[in-house]
Amino acid sequence: MIKQVLFVQGAGEGVHDHWDNKLVASLERELGGNYVVRYPRMPGEDNPSFSVWKSALMREFALLEDGAMLVGHSFGGTILMHALAEQPPTPRLGGLFLIAAPFIGEGGWPSDDIGGAEDFSGSLPPGLPVHLYHGIDDDEVPTAHVHFYAKAIPHAVVRTLEGRDHQFNDDMSEVAWDIRSLG
Structure with missing residues (x-):
């Protein structure tokens, strides 16, 4: 049986085609033929709007089957988390699975578009396994953000990885391993 993975890109000019596509290629390679990775282009990647991205995600969610895995990188992970909670x-x-996602709320980054949340545990689907990843060498989003998420989602598995940058050095092997362990 083929399992679905929805990968939500990060924000910024050219991210879909020049940055996160490498993460998707690594994830596809690591997961193998039993998985299909959906990688939609998010609207306005260079100037993301929560409401616009959330609407796009709702359309993507309608195409998912039971057991689908959700992966969000950087700001795409932030929007994915807030859309799921709402x-x-x-x-x-x-x-x-959130990779290098900025935390919006106390200690994290401010946003005029997304409300801060200190506790996601009650608003996520019951029993949803959550894995949080952050590279120690991330120069874009401070490592502290993964710990803010861990506090807001106490049941989450947290992995901080040595030698990994914001793009995880284009290596999604740990994420793929965790997806396969749940699949």
Whole structure:
């Protein structure tokens, strides 16, 4: 049985085609033929809007089957987390994987577009496995952000990885391993 993975890109000019596509290629390679990775182009990647990206995510969620895995990189992970907390999809999800996601809220980054949240545990789908990843050498988003998420999602598995930058050195092997362990 083929399992679905939805990968939500980060924000910034050219991110879909020149940066996060390398993460997707690594994830596809590492997961193998039993998985299909959906990688939609998010609207206005160079100037993201939460409401516009959330609407795009709701359309993507409607295409998912039970057991689908959600992966969000950087600001795409932030938007994915907040969209899930506000409006979980109908299918039962297999897992949520956030990579180098900025935390919006106390200690994290401010946003005029996204409300801060100090506790996601009650608003995520019940029993949803959550994995949080952050590279120690990330120069874009401070490592402290993964710990803010860990506090807001106490059941999350947290992995801080030595020698990994914001783009995880284009190596998604740990993420793929965790996806396969749940799949």
